[in-house]
Amino acid sequence: xxxxxxxxxxxxxxxxxxxxxxxxxxxxxxxxxxxxxxxxxxxxxxxxxxxxxxxxxxxxxxxxxxxxxxxxxxxxxxxxxxxxxxxxxxxxxxxxxxxxxxxxxxxxxxxxxxxxxxxxxxxxxxxxxxxxxxxxxxxxxxx
Amino acid sequence: xxxxxxxxxxxxxxxxxxxxxxxxxxxxxxxxxxxxxxxxxxxxxxxxxxxxxxxxxxxxxxxxxxxxxxxxxxxxxxxxxxxxxxxxxxxxxxxxxxxxxxxxxxxxxxxxxxxxxxxxxxxxxxxxxxxxxxxxxxxxxxxxxxxxxxxxxxxxxxxxxxxxxxxxxxxxxxxxx
Numbered sequence: 001x002x003x004x005x006x007x008x009x010x011x012x013x014x015x016x017x018x019x020x021x022x023x024x025x026x027x028x029x030x031x032x033x034x035x036x037x038x039x040x041x042x043x044x045x046x047x048x049x050x051x052x053x054x055x056x057x058x059x060x061x062x063x064x065x066x067x068x069x070x071x072x073x074x075x076x077x078x079x080x081x082x083x084x085x086x087x088x089x090x091x092x093x094x095x096x097x098x099x100x101x102x103x104x105x106x107x108x109x110x111x112x113x114x115x116x117x118x119x120x121x122x123x124x125x126x127x128x129x130x131x132x133x134x135x136x137x138x139x140x141x142x143x
Numbered sequence: 144x145x146x147x148x149x150x151x152x153x154x155x156x157x158x159x160x161x162x163x164x165x166x167x168x169x170x171x172x173x174x175x176x177x178x179x180x181x182x183x184x185x186x187x188x189x190x191x192x193x194x195x196x197x198x199x200x201x202x203x204x205x206x207x208x209x210x211x212x213x214x215x216x217x218x219x220x221x222x223x224x225x226x227x228x229x230x231x232x233x234x235x236x237x238x239x240x241x242x243x244x245x246x247x248x249x250x251x252x253x254x255x256x257x258x259x260x261x262x263x264x265x266x267x268x269x270x271x272x273x274x275x276x277x278x279x280x281x282x283x284x285x286x287x288x289x290x291x292x293x294x295x296x297x298x299x300x301x302x303x304x305x306x307x308x309x310x311x312x313x314x315x316x317x318x319x320x
Contacts, residue, residue, distance in 0.1 A: 039217050039220060042231065043231055053286060054246040058173070064213075071210055072189070083259065084209045087253075087254055087256075088253035089253075094248075126205045131190075
């Protein structure tokens with residue numbers, strides 16, 4: 001196992017801090033592994049003929065890949081002791097094989113709520129073709 | 144796609160707004176093998192999913208990635224007694240609202256997570272059909288936006304998370320028209 005990464009604490013974080021960009025190459029293999037991992041049998045995620053007959057260029061990433069990648073970008077930055085408390089994500093574009101999915105974020109606020117230390121974030125996801133999703137998240141950090 | 148989406152009219156869908164589903168129960172306990180396979184898809188090296196020693200100390204056990212929640216309560220692609228080939232869409236409420244559209248694309252999802260999901264948890268979910276829009280035309284085609292909400296519980300009825308989802312249920316228009 002690699003060494004456990006250090007966590008940011010709530011006091012380390014300030015409004016305006018940048019959540020650094022992370023990139024992920026999207027391949028047919030990744031989309032199929034991902035759909036299988038979630039028992040997602042919808043053919044748009046593995047059947048090119050189906051996807052093309054329904055308005056898409058190719059098979060496309062399912063919602064869970066957007067969510068899990070957004071969460072990864074947050075915990076790669078803040079550390080594995082981060083708890084995702086809320087995450088709302090809206091998709092505006094599809095992700096296809098050959099794309100590089102990337103995401104980065106910004107801290108939009110920091111607050112305490114009944115002894116819980118929270119940080120609010122905005123995360124932007126895109127490919128080389130443009131934005132594909134935007135998320136807002138609230139995470140609980142150690143203090 | 145016959146056994147994947149429930150077909151029907153907007154009026155039929157409208158009449159079901161407010162309806163709650165029966166409880167969906169996971170086919171088995173939350174487990175490390177499925178968690179690792181799922182985390183590998185986004186190449187997420189968070190030790191909460193991989194490193195028992197770290198995760199035990201931090202969370203009480205390896206935990207489920209938050210984004211994996213719905214997948215614990217989706218039924219397997221085929222079960223004994225079902226026709227060969229199985230169904231072709233996750234058998235959850237958002238695909239089971241009667242509407243004319245022959246395909247789907249998800250639009251937005253909003254989760255609030257109340258506690259981590261640990262190895263051995265047996266999850267349950269109840270969904271509510273919140274709303275269906277009048278017919279709309281987007282770049283993809285013509286159809287309806289379907290809003291559903293879900294509450295996830297453990298075997299001890301602890302609420303794990305609540306979720307609201309919006310999905311577009313549509314048919315592709317004539318792209319040469």
